[in-house]
Amino acid sequence: MIGIPKTGTLEHGFISANVTSGYQFTTTDGRPARLAIIDDQGNVVESGDAVAREAWNVCIAVIKNFKIGQGHIVVHSAPPGLAKRKVPKPNRL
Known part of the structure; x- marks a missing residue:
């Protein structure tokens, strides 16, 4: 989609x-x-200003990488599948 996405939908x-x-x-x-x-x-695992900053930085990084021709259209704050800190994984049945 080209253009500005719709906002104000919450x-x-x-x-x-x-x-x-x-x-x-x-x-x-x-x-x-x-x-x-x-x-x-439904458990809050992290919240607050640090989460907002991380979301913002990831958003900016993906845009900048795309614009400078790096081809990175996905940016992760940690390697996919690898938690930044050791966090217990839920048991999956």
């Missing part, structure tokens, strides 16, 4: 971004909110 929150300050998150009534990584069991 029911209970807003995400905005600025090229100099990164992401900002709020609830629909204007209260501050945080970005979180939630596992498949």
